[in-house]
Amino acid sequence: MATLERIRNKSGLLIIVIAIGLLAFLLGDLMSSGDSIFRRRNMQIAEINGTSVSYPEYQSYVTELEDYYKLNSSSSALDENTSYQIREQAWNQMVQDFIMEEKYEDLGIAVTADEIYEMATGKNVHPQIRQMFTNPQTGMFDKAQVINFLQQKNLDPNANFYWLFLEKQIKKERLFTKYRELIKKGMFVTTAQAEAEANAKQNKVDFDFVVKRYSAVPDSTVSVSDSEVKDYYNAHKENYKQEATRDVVYVAFDVKPSEEDRQMAEEWIEKSKAEFENPETDAVQYVNMNSESNYIDRNLKFEQLGPTLQGFVQGASVDEVYGPYLENETFKLSRIVAIKQMPDSVKARHILVNDPVLADSLLALVKGGADFAKVARDNSSDQGSAINGGDLGWFAEGTMVKPFNDACFEGNKGDIVKVESQFGIHIINVQDKGKPVTKYNIATLERNITFSTKTNQQVYAQAAKFASLNNTVDKFDEAITADNLVKRYGRSIKTNDRTVNNLEHSREMVRWAFEAEMNDMSDIFEFGDAYIIAFLTGAKEEGYQSVAAVKGSIERKLLNDKKAEVLTAELNSKKQGNDIAALATGIDSEVMTASQIDFGAFQVPGAGVEPALVALATGSKAGELSAPVAGNNGVYVVKVNNVTANTTDVAAELAQLKQSNGFKVDYQATEAIRSKAEVTDERSKFF
Known part of the structure; x- marks a missing residue:
């Protein structure tokens, strides 16, 4: 159809x-x-x-x-x-x-x-x-x-x-x-909400502030008990959910070409030279039948050739061969197929259709003098150029598909021709051609340096020997050090991960990690050009992290809370009226300044991301020293020096809040629904 x-x-x-x-x-x-x-x-x-x-x-x-x-x-x-x-x-x-x-x-x-x-x-x-x-x-x-x-x-x-x-x-x-x-429809924004939001943005403040950082209080002067940690954990348990993950250590035995493999590749290219450089040998056919890469029919300017071939083509003639030479771990022979004087670029326009009958009709029409641009606009399926009358502008050789490219660069200025490509039938008008330059068409015979079956077997034997002698984690670690090998780590691997680190096609290792017992050794995996031996060293099951696992972070949070109480008392005791400079001296700190901060500010220069400081500054009276407030990094006191009024529009704020709620529904509904669903994913059993 x-x-x-x-x-x-x-x-x-x-x-x-x-x-x-x-x-x-x-x-x-x-x-x-x-x-x-x-x-x-x-x-x-x-x-x-x-x-x-x-x-x-x-x-x-x-x-x-x-x-x-x-x-x-x-x-x-x-x-x-x-x-x-x-x-x-x-x-x-x-x-x-x-x-x-x-x-x-x-x-x-x-x-x-x-x-x-x-x-x-x-x-x-x-x-x-x-x-x-x-x-x-x-x-x-x-x-x-x-x-x-x-x-x-x-x-x-x-x-x-x-x-x-x-x-x-x-x-x-x-x-x-x-x-x-x-x-x-169920989400409603009240006028009071809009007014509160508008009022919060109504003023911008310039203020001074001082901070006494939590690090000023030694950890040894405050303490957090295990029961306090446990109480905090129970109250915030949802923050400590975890996916099932596995940790592994592994060693890779990379299969790389040996010196013997390199010599074999070099010998092959050297033996091929006599036949390749024979004038009676079809260089293009020879490359397509024997090379690692097929011949690419392109005419290249001197500047487009690599440094190696630039030195070769100067003064060389057709059928001359250069090499063997080594480039990117590949031995090569290059033969000049043709040297041509060709335009650097061509200006053309075209009409693209799919119906052969229509193509012949349109070709006759434009050859008979019809307005090419109008015919293109009315008939071309290439909408990008049709709007400009089919004009493609100037383009260099190799930019277009080959049939199109050849028709333009090998034709004459003014030609109107028909060619077919994978996109359809093109009616081309060659409008102009650039100044001719010397171009070289080169066929290159390539032989990659790759490892042989013998080399592959030798590396596998090495991996097998290592596995048989080092079948425990302790022996593995000792052998890594003794043999000067690289110990690699795969951390926090999830059950549906496709790979471990950058190991090619290593899904099999992921599945093994979730089936193995702690400290088990894997079979010898083959991933890409490497043999891998791994040990399972860590396992976390889906659910909640243990209290022990998160104790350190909870202790730090509770320690800072207790330090905040100490620092708040100190700041209150050092106040001298509304003199913020005296307060700074009393706590061995300095006064910092921030300008044009409103309630919506993300951070404060000199303090970083500190929402509590922003709220304190925008909510304080001008000229008065504020009460101390605990932030992320310490306890702050501010003195507002200047308030600049902002014009706010409650109606506009109401509309913006409604729009924001709509966006939240659009982008958060999916996640909200999923978070409430109990989904157990067992795809790892099958893939």
Whole structure:
């Protein structure tokens, strides 16, 4: 179906993005009632709010997204990174579906078939559908195209799948939009709130301040008991949630080319030279059949050649060979295929179409004297240049795809020609050509220096020997030191991490870490060009950090609170009326100054991020020494010297607060909903 092919090119790779940055959630249970409890648990990939979710149900989401991606990108296979992204997308969509379905039902939120049809053909067409069915000739949405597509889609399974997928995503988006709007309607900003916010911003103050930092009180003079730490922990336990993580140590035995491997690569290139430089040898064909990299048909200026070849081409002629030479761990031979006088750049315009009959018709039209620019504006599917009459301006060689490039640089000024590329059929008018310069076409034969099977086996044997002799953590540490190896660390590894540090394709190591016992040694992993041996050295389970784990940070917080009491008493005792300079002298400090600070200030120069200081300064009376107030780094006293009135608008503040609440709903609703859901993620059992 031609329409499907066209909209595929316009809809982007993953339409899933249309669903408001789709919330991120999960599935339901597919196992039949006859399955045993053991099988259910074995196939469980998640548990959401107490309901088991099976792997097959999750996989059905994945399969649907994979089919969509393949159809939309005209590809039959997915690389590892794309597969991972699709699995993540599927997980997020299903958590979204599972959690929100119940909320929609409770609130009576639904999307009818009439609404879907209205979003496809009505007055307020969904942006995705509008983009897909916009007429390229007019730039306008074409309702007739949509209706025609809907009438014919059942004749093409791919088109039908495509539409059903799009319809499903649009429906999900509309459901959540309704839910989100209900929340917004329930959020109200009072006039009193707006007035308070406006008043807080009404004044800017210039003030002096002094600070007595917590470090001025020795830790030895205050103490925090274990019971105080425990009480604080219990009162703030939600601050100490943790994910399940693992820590490992490992050693890498990198497989690198040996000296023998280097010599073999050099010998190969040297033996190839005689045949490669033979004038009867087709250099291009020889490179394509024997080199590590295929021949690239490009004509390069002297300045575009590397320093090595710049020295070679000066005075050289066609078929001369340079080398062997070493560059980026690759031995090379370079042969001059051609030396040409060609323009440095070309100015051209074009008309791009897909219909061969139309292309021939337009070619005859412009060759017959028709206004090229008008024909381009009326017919070219390259909208970026069509608006300028097809004008592409000046461009250097190699900028355009090869058929287009060759037609422009090898043609003559004024030529009007037709060529075909992967983008369609181009009708090109070569408008002007730059001054000719010498260009070199070079074929390069390459032989990379890579490790051999023998070298690989030798490194593996070394790793195996290390593993057999050092099968405990203590022995591992001793051997690392004795053999002058590098001990590496993988810290805070999460159950769904794809890699450990920068180890290539090391997901297997993550899975091992969550299955192993403390101080277990791994098998020998092969990641990229390295063999890895690891030990599990740390494990934290999902839940709450222990009191012992967070005791240090709690003690520091409580110590500062107690120091604040000591410093507050000291500052009060040293006050001499409203004389801030005398206070500074009394506490062995200095007076600092800040200007034009209002209630919305993020930080204070000389103090840093100190919300308490900002509030103290903007809330104090001018000319009076304030009471001491504890901040992040110490206890502060201020004296306001000057207050500058700001013009504030309560109505504008009210509107801004309402808008701010709307933004919060848009960007925080997802996180708020997820934080209340009980989701157990067991994907690591399967991936």
